[in-house]
Amino acid sequence: MNQKPPKTLPRLYVTSALGEGLQVTLEKPQTHYLRAVLRLDAGKEVRLFNGSDGEWLGRIEKITKKTTELICHSLLKEQTEPRDLWYLFAPLKHARLDYIAQKATEMGASHLRPVKTAYTQVSRIKEERISANAVEAAEQCNLLSVPEIGSYVSLEKIIDTWPEDRALIFCHEGLDPGSPLDHIKELRYNSYAVLIGPEGGFSPDEITLLESKDFVIPISLGPRILRADTAGVAALALIQATIGDW
Numbered sequence: 001m002n003q004k005p006p007k008t009l010p011r012l013y014v015t016s017a018l019g020e021g022l023q024v025t026l027e028k029p030q031t032h033y034l035r036a037v038l039r040l041d042a043g044k045e046v047r048l049f050n051g052s053d054g055e056w057l058g059r060i061e062k063i064t065k066k067t068t069e070l071i072c073h074s075l076l077k078e079q080t081e082p083r084d085l086w087y088l089f090a091p092l093k094h095a096r097l098d099y100i101a102q103k104a105t106e107m108g109a110s111h112l113r114p115v116k117t118a119y120t121q122v123s124r125i126k127e128e129r130i131s132a133n134a135v136e137a138a139e140q141c142n143l144l145s146v147p148e149i150g151s152y153v154s155l156e157k158i159i160d161t162w163p164e165d166r167a168l169i170f171c172h173e174g175l176d177p178g179s180p181l182d183h184i185k186e187l188r189y190n191s192y193a194v195l196i197g198p199e200g201g202f203s204p205d206e207i208t209l210l211e212s213k214d215f216v217i218p219i220s221l222g223p224r225i226l227r228a229d230t231a232g233v234a235a236l237a238l239i240q241a242t243i244g245d246w
C-alpha cells in the first residue's frame with residue numbers, strides 16, 4: 001500500500017482514456033522518469049490526467065525499462081473546463097520560448113499561439129517543444145488540461161480571421177503609462193486573448209492595423225519597457241485578477 005497522500009504523488013499527463021479499472025500504458029520517456037528518476041516500482045501509485053476524464057489515481061502493475069502498465073483505481077478530481085483565455089506571442093528563442101510556454105500555462109492560458117510579426121527573430125518553431133513545456137507545467141501545477149498549441153502564422157492572417165466577440169488585449173508599450181485595471185474590468189466580451197510582441201516591438205504598420213480593429217483593446221503595462229516574457233506574465237496576472245479566474 002502506498003502511504004503517501006495523493007497530493008504528493010507524481011503526476012503525469014497521458015493521452016489514453018482514464019476510468020475505473022482501465023489500463024494505461026506509458027512509453028519509454030515517462031517510464032524512464034518513473035523508474036530511473038523517481039525509482040518507483042510495481043505497487044506504487046501516481047496521478048494521471050488526460051484533459052477529459054479528470055484526475056485518477058493509478059497503480060503501477062508492471063514496469064520494465066521500456067514501458068509501464070498502470071491500472072486506474074480511483075477518481076481524485078472531476079474534470080472541469082479550463083477558462084477560455086488565449087495567449088498570443090511573438091516567439092522568442094530557445095530557453096525563453098520554453099519559459100513563456102511554461103509560465104503562460106501556469107498563469108491559466110488555455111491556448112498558446114505563436115504569432116509571426118515583422119520583427120520576430122524566429123522563422124520556424126517546433127510546436128512539439130512548446131507542447132512539451134506546456135505539458136510539464138500542467139503536470140506541476142495540478143491543471144486538468146494542457147493548453148492547445150496553435151500553428152505559427154502571421155499577425156495579419158490572425159487578425160483577418162479573428163472572432164469579433166473575443167477581445168484581443170494588445171500590450172502596447174507605446175501608450176501613455178497608466179494602470180489598465182479599470183479599463184480591463186469594464187470589458188464585456190464573451191472571451192479574451194492577450195497579445196505580446198517580439199523584443200523589437202510591433203512595426204508601425206502592425207500597430208496601425210491593430211488599432212483599426214474594434215476588438216483590439218490596447219493596454220499599457222506601466223512606465224517600464226518589459227522583456228517580452230515578463231510582459232506576458234504581467235499581462236496574464238492583470239487579466240486573471242480582473243476578468244479571469246483569480
Ligand code: SAH
Pocket residue numbers: 170171172173174195196197198199200201202219220221222223224225226227228231
Ligand atoms: N520595441 C520595444 C520593446 C518591446 S518589448 C523597445 O525596444 O522599445 C516586447 C513586448 O512586450 C512588446 O511588444 C509589448 O507587447 C510588451 N511590453 C513590454 N513592455 C510593455 C509595457 N510597458 N506596456 C505594454 N506592453 C509592453
